[in-house]
Amino acid sequence: xxxxxxxxxxxxxxxxxxxxxxxxxxxxxxxxxxxxxxxxxxxxxxxxxxxxxxxxxxxxxxxxxxxxxxxxxxxxxxxxxxxxxxxxxxxxxxxxxxxxxxxxxxxxxxxxxxxxxxxxxxxxxxxxxxxxxxxxxxxxxxxxxxxxxxxxxxxxxxxxxxxxxxxxxxxxxxxxxxxxxxxxxxxxxxxxxxxxxxxxxxxxxxxxxxxxxxxxxxxxxxxxxxxxxxxxxxxxxxxxxxxxxxxxxxxxxxxxxxxxxxxxxxxxxxxxxxx
Numbered sequence: 494x495x496x497x498x499x500x501x502x503x504x505x506x507x508x509x510x511x512x513x514x515x516x517x518x519x520x521x522x523x524x525x526x527x528x529x530x531x532x533x534x535x536x537x538x539x540x541x542x543x544x545x546x547x548x549x550x551x552x553x554x555x556x557x558x559x560x561x562x563x564x565x566x567x568x569x570x571x572x573x574x575x576x577x578x579x580x581x582x583x584x585x586x587x588x589x590x591x592x593x594x595x596x597x598x599x600x601x602x603x604x605x606x607x608x609x610x611x612x613x614x615x616x617x618x619x620x621x622x623x624x625x626x627x628x629x630x631x632x633x634x635x636x637x638x639x640x641x642x643x644x645x646x647x648x649x650x651x652x653x654x655x656x657x658x659x660x661x662x663x664x665x666x667x668x669x670x671x672x673x674x675x676x677x678x679x680x681x682x683x684x685x686x687x688x689x690x691x692x693x694x695x696x697x698x699x700x701x702x703x704x705x706x707x708x709x710x711x712x713x714x715x716x717x718x719x720x721x722x723x724x725x726x727x728x729x730x731x732x733x734x735x736x737x738x739x740x741x742x743x744x745x746x747x748x749x750x751x752x753x754x755x756x757x758x759x760x761x762x763x764x765x766x767x768x
């Protein structure tokens with residue numbers, strides 16, 4: 494029965510989507526809790542900053558550049574989790590929203606990729622020509638415009654092909670994109686007096702784009718690629734926690750609850766067992 498809640502007091506992280514059995518998913522949950530960390534980039538767990546070039550967990554799942562390093566949570570009440578756990582798994586943990594927010598996480602912005610993006614001031618009634626762009630092209634376009642700041646700061650292009658720019662940005666992100674510049678230009682970029690300001694601008698833009706997610710608005714709610722139903726929050730950095738920070742453990746059966754208590758007899762939070 495609908496309980497009147499649109500969102501949850503907890504942010505939940507479910508694990509083991511790619512594992513084949515519930516036992517494997519349970520073992521992964523136990524391993525993560527004992528490790529006291531949710532890792533944003535599994536291929537380089539100690540990396541703090543998150544560009545887009547080496548994403549592992551969120552590859553080609555609605556990300557504007559194809560890849561994104563992050564830890565994902567859902568903001569969904571317990572009674573409404575059925576669609577979400579059927580896509581991911583029934584093994585998870587819930588944290589207070591403020592606890593996760595304090596570590597830098599915030600909600601993503603969902604963009605339907607079925608319809609063009611029209612910039613403010615464009616349109617048939619504005620007297621200006623309207624140049625709508627497909628969402629999957631628009632954010633790459635914005636980052637390309639940002640890179641146009643380089644010549645203004647006495648850092649020149651070297652005959653870079655625009656199509657190659659777009660390919661690099663979509664596949665590898667900004668880090669891979671820099672490989673389009675020759676050694677001299679890259680050295681100038683990283684060592685010049687303009688570097689701190691340019692780096693901050695481009696880092697800020699790319700980080701904000703990490704919170705944009707594209708989805709197919711024509712798909713049914715239960716479809717794995719209808720990401721809009723996830724009500725996702727994400728962190729670009731690792732999330733550190735203790736057993737006491739976990740407020741709810743999500744499990745598929747009472748059997749796993751008993752096993753969890755054996756693994757963590759000091760756990761004082763609640764359980765939610767899917768029926």
